[in-house]
Amino acid sequence: MIVVRLGVTVQNLEGLFDPKSVAVIGPSRHEPGYTAYLLAKLKAALDRRMVQLVDVLTDDDEWQSHTRETVSALSPVPDLAIYLGPAQTAPKIIGQLAQGGIKAVLIPSPGFENWPEALMQQCREAAQKARLRLIGPGSLGLAVPSLGLDLLASASGAAKGDIALIARSGAVLNATLSWAQTNRTGFSAVVSLGARMDVDIGDLIDYFAQDFHTRSILLHIEGISAPQKFLSAARAAARSKPVIVIRSGRSRDLVGTGRSHAGRLATPDLVYEAVFRRTGLMRVNDLDEMFEAVETLSRIRIPKCETFCIVSNGRSLASLAADRLQDAGGTLGRLSDETLGEISPFCRTGNASGADHPEPVVVNEDLSNVALNEVLKTILRDPAIDGVLALHAGTAFTSLKSIGATIAETAKADRRRTGRKKAIVAGLVGGNAEDRAALDEASVPCYTSPAEAVRAITYLTRDATSRDFLMAAPPSLPEDFLPDTAGARAIVDSAMARGESWLSPEEVCAILAAYQIPMIGTRLAGTPDEAGALSETFFKTARHCVAKVISPDLPFKSRIDGVRLGLESPRAVTEAARDLISKTKAAFPDARISGVSVHPMLEDRHGLELYMGLADTPVFGPVLVFGHGGTAVEDSRDISMELPPLDLNLAQALIGRTRVVTLLEGGASRPRLDREAVAHTLVKLSQITIDIPEILELDINPIVVRKEGLVGLDARMSLGQPERHPGRRGKSRLAIAPYPKEWEQTLTLKTGEAIFVRPVKPEDEDLFRTFFEAITPEDLRLRFFAPVRDFSHRFLARLTQLDYARAMAFAALEPETGNLLGVVRLHADPDHRTGEYAVMVRSDLKGHGLGWTLMKLIIRYAKADGIQTIKGEVLKENTSMLGMCQALGFSVKTSADDPGVAVVTLPVTDIDPGS
Numbered sequence: 001m002i003v004v005r006l007g008v009t010v011q012n013l014e015g016l017f018d019p020k021s022v023a024v025i026g027p028s029r030h031e032p033g034y035t036a037y038l039l040a041k042l043k044a045a046l047d048r049r050m051v052q053l054v055d056v057l058t059d060d061d062e063w064q065s066h067t068r069e070t071v072s073a074l075s076p077v078p079d080l081a082i083y084l085g086p087a088q089t090a091p092k093i094i095g096q097l098a099q100g101g102i103k104a105v106l107i108p109s110p111g112f113e114n115w116p117e118a119l120m121q122q123c124r125e126a127a128q129k130a131r132l133r134l135i136g137p138g139s140l141g142l143a144v145p146s147l148g149l150d151l152l153a154s155a156s157g158a159a160k161g162d163i164a165l166i167a168r169s170g171a172v173l174n175a176t177l178s179w180a181q182t183n184r185t186g187f188s189a190v191v192s193l194g195a196r197m198d199v200d201i202g203d204l205i206d207y208f209a210q211d212f213h214t215r216s217i218l219l220h221i222e223g224i225s226a227p228q229k230f231l232s233a234a235r236a237a238a239r240s241k242p243v244i245v246i247r248s249g250r251s252r253d254l255v256g257t258g259r260s261h262a263g264r265l266a267t268p269d270l271v272y273e274a275v276f277r278r279t280g281l282m283r284v285n286d287l288d289e290m291f292e293a294v295e296t297l298s299r300i301r302i303p304k305c306e307t308f309c310i311v312s313n314g315r316s317l318a319s320l321a322a323d324r325l326q327d328a329g330g331t332l333g334r335l336s337d338e339t340l341g342e343i344s345p346f347c348r349t350g351n352a353s354g355a356d357h358p359e360p361v362v363v364n365e366d367l368s369n370v371a372l373n374e375v376l377k378t379i380l381r382d383p384a385i386d387g388v389l390a391l392h393a394g395t396a397f398t399s400l401k402s403i404g405a406t407i408a409e410t411a412k413a414d415r416r417r418t419g420r421k422k423a424i425v426a427g428l429v430g431g432n433a434e435d436r437a438a439l440d441e442a443s444v445p446c447y448t449s450p451a452e453a454v455r456a457i458t459y460l461t462r463d464a465t466s467r468d469f470l471m472a473a474p475p476s477l478p479e480d481f482l483p484d485t486a487g488a489r490a491i492v493d494s495a496m497a498r499g500e501s502w503l504s505p506e507e508v509c510a511i512l513a514a515y516q517i518p519m520i521g522t523r524l525a526g527t528p529d530e531a532g533a534l535s536e537t538f539f540k541t542a543r544h545c546v547a548k549v550i551s552p553d554l555p556f557k558s559r560i561d562g563v564r565l566g567l568e569s570p571r572a573v574t575e576a577a578r579d580l581i582s583k584t585k586a587a588f589p590d591a592r593i594s595g596v597s598v599h600p601m602l603e604d605r606h607g608l609e610l611y612m613g614l615a616d617t618p619v620f621g622p623v624l625v626f627g628h629g630g631t632a633v634e635d636s637r638d639i640s641m642e643l644p645p646l647d648l649n650l651a652q653a654l655i656g657r658t659r660v661v662t663l664l665e666g667g668a669s670r671p672r673l674d675r676e677a678v679a680h681t682l683v684k685l686s687q688i689t690i691d692i693p694e695i696l697e698l699d700i701n702p703i704v705v706r707k708e709g710l711v712g713l714d715a716r717m718s719l720g721q722p723e724r725h726p727g728r729r730g731k732s733r734l735a736i737a738p739y740p741k742e743w744e745q746t747l748t749l750k751t752g753e754a755i756f757v758r759p760v761k762p763e764d765e766d767l768f769r770t771f772f773e774a775i776t777p778e779d780l781r782l783r784f785f786a787p788v789r790d791f792s793h794r795f796l797a798r799l800t801q802l803d804y805a806r807a808m809a810f811a812a813l814e815p816e817t818g819n820l821l822g823v824v825r826l827h828a829d830p831d832h833r834t835g836e837y838a839v840m841v842r843s844d845l846k847g848h849g850l851g852w853t854l855m856k857l858i859i860r861y862a863k864a865d866g867i868q869t870i871k872g873e874v875l876k877e878n879t880s881m882l883g884m885c886q887a888l889g890f891s892v893k894t895s896a897d898d899p900g901v902a903v904v905t906l907p908v909t910d911i912d913p914g915s
Contacts, residue, residue: 009203009229009830010210012133015103016199017144017189017207019080021050023102025071025093028056028084034110034153035084039063045148052078055085071096081105082151087115087137091122098130107136109194110153111170114138120197127198139194140170145187146213152177152190161186162215163298164208166201168193169248172220172287179291184433184440185298188214202229206830209237216298218290219245219281227620227735231279231643232805233830238280239470242297242463245281246290247272259718260555260697262613262625265639271617274641278650278736280466282459289455292447296456297463299443300423305386305464307333308423308457309379310360312391313367315348317429318360321391321450328458332358333385342378346371366397369406376410380422387423387460389453393430400428400435408442423460427453471797473765474647477683484514485691492694496719502552503717505597511692512700512715515684519712520602524550525577526595532574535567535598542600545573548714549580553591555716558631560584565601573598602704602713608663608673609702610710611639612682614689616696616720621733622689626682628660629702645738646686647762651679664705673705681710690738693722737804743861746815750849755821757857760809764820765796767811771820776843782878783840785901799825806832808861812841812850821845824854828867835867839881846880855888862908870906 022042028035039058042051052074053067068074071093081102085093094105105127115137127134135142141151145160152158156177158165165187167173173192180187188211191204201221208214217237224230237243250269276283282297284290308330312318322332335343335358348362363375379388390407394400404426411424426446428435436446447453488511495503503511509519521538525531535545549562557563562584564576577596584593611629614622620643627639640657642650655661655678666672681703688695695717703712722733744758769791772780780788788795802809809825822841828834837858841850862870873895874881882892885904895901 010207011131011831012103013207015079021078023052023074023078023081024056025054025081026056026084029086041150048148077101079103083107091126094123095126098127098132104133108139108141109137134198136194140192143190156181158190159186163187163218164214165190165218166204167220168222200225202226202233205233205237216242221247222249231735232803234279234281243281244293246284260699261633262615263697265625266615266623270641271623278643280470292455293459296445296459299445302423305460307331308387308389309333309385310389313363313365314393315362317391318362321454322360324451324454334358335382339382343375346375365395369402372406373410380414389425391427400431404428404435405438408438408444411442411444425453425456472649474649474763476763488514492692501719508715508717517681517684520599523598524595528574528577531577531596531598532570535570535573538600544601546599546601547573547576548597549584550594550597551591607704607706609704612700612703614698620735626654627658643736644686644689646683648679651682671707674708677710678705693733694719696720747853756813756815757810760800760811762801764800767820768796774842779843782875822850822854824858826858834869835862837870837872868909872904874902876900876902
């Protein structure tokens, strides 16, 4: 198996974000004012870190003792170098710095700066052997406020806080810092990326995902240079922290390939939309949304956010908010009769018992702050409510400042009661910074209009829904889905050997049949007479036939009048074929014409035309496209996209994001159609992209879904050599690592028993639950270092839902029953150099050699995957595990953090993987 590694990610990034010493290297290519500005910032923090200067002119005599003659004279060796020198000498200086052991180089600029790509590549090569990290050129710098590190050339400074800001654009960075200063929002770190010479967004996401000072990550991007690394890092980060992203450049995006409907529909921004959704990132479309999302998600993140209660001291304010919530697809919660009874003395209207639908709660205008606190507390205790929007305007009886303080106190008390399981969003209409001061201190997001406050709720809902979806266990595919991959591949290999770039209609149908995707009967005729003869078979069961002209140069048949419907006899088919070929040759004399395809005509008045396709995108590889089908598929643009690989949950979500889904669900005049068959077919198309990467693009249009099942009426596939991308395995074009089927195998234990071993799948959750029920409490404690009693979905999802790009787990299964006997896992660090292992076997199987066999397997996997070291932590009382580790060659040392824990380590680079 060929493995192409992702490259470094977090290694040596501490040189940028936690440098103990800094060197500034000139002579400066910038105006003297910038150099003085930078030195002034470094001077202000000399008590925190040492600074040395090389070839930097300054009028400040205090810097004389910090001056060094050459780069080689730097002593001690600094962690970070700030390179101000000429672009042409940068590779030479970077090479010298790398030899000296410096961890990172920042190449800042006070504004836009663009270096030739060839020069930047020389810089990368000079830094590569020492894994020296580079940011810039064109970077406005970086800051870590809590460490007093400020190297930013920005209009506003960065206050201390818990948001990591990563920006491609200097203007976006300046705008964000200005907003943050006004709104008293702070940052754990701020990074201006510039030209992305080395450090990219994926690296920084991984770094800040592990940084305990960072609670949320804010991204501005234009493009992605390392897609698999970005996707893997983003998916890992979004599970634990909100990651908010804004992308600019949509107006400059290039259009699709034009080789297929899918290629034309998959515009770059729609593909990025699919990428952000798949990774769990919160996408916003402008700076206002970005600020609102930061304001909300940096303060609140709750696991469930489906129902909100609006509490207001004004009926119109409440109605405006309720209308906006409905427009946004949100749900007003229905309070229980008990809750309604408790709050009714304080209210004018709202949520009356027996009402047809939930309503906002409108409290009395002269309600005291004590009473408001009681109303909010009572509502928050209602189990049907996930959060409260407290929307208030100042009155003659109460000030906004006192209302804000009351809401803040309620939030603090509820947080102590529930551990922040519910949300409070405040709306102080017409309020100012002084009014919201208490809310800021209590980390309650606050807005000045109903619309803004409701948008905040939608961010909470989207975030909670996204995380739930990321961890949802998909249903299993039918056991009888066993595609004929070898047969399909033989068709493609034969066509590629002939130099074909498009498959014939019959070849397309054969490949789809190999993956159990039904297509209407299809025959390709070279002449009109042959077309008529071939149609005779179809007329035995069909009333009408269809004829289509086939040309590799004219893929869109409906646009060239290349289709004839409703043909009633073989003679009519012959005449239609003759007419099609004649008119196509006249209109397109240079086009190659392969012949005419003949099909029986599907006549089902309840059938619904859908579209399914595969686009080949330059950054993220294959993308699946689904939507309303027919000749107007590109005009209606009722489509949605998703990156493969797909499971059934992803397929159902893909369907649900289109408008045509309402027709699938049926209605008074239409039967419900087979949505499950549609979802299964999308998963099958996803499998085609994994198994046969030479199929670059495909269209099935239309594919008609009926009450039971579906059938494709037309399809085409284009071929080509798949492009290899950094960080992707073998010939896989996928940006997300697919299920590694090549690691399925049968192993023999020392007892002679045969076991089937395969990588763990997301749908294994029930297998794991049953497995843990067969483990003794003592064995569970030894594995998880604490008693485990609750095998919740979230607990099991973390064990079964793997990012195969950075983690692997093998399940050992009993061949006859499929029961789980044991599992071993290895989770790599972001740099893919070290992996942490864990292994567990069923308690009644100890002594069979299963643990030994699984450990040998994971060592072989680590070797093949390029991991250099396997580590693990073992309770010292777990003597059997420690004995096995020593027998396998692990070294054993006492943990520096806990004397009761042993750290076991195995270098795998020199191990024979077959041993």
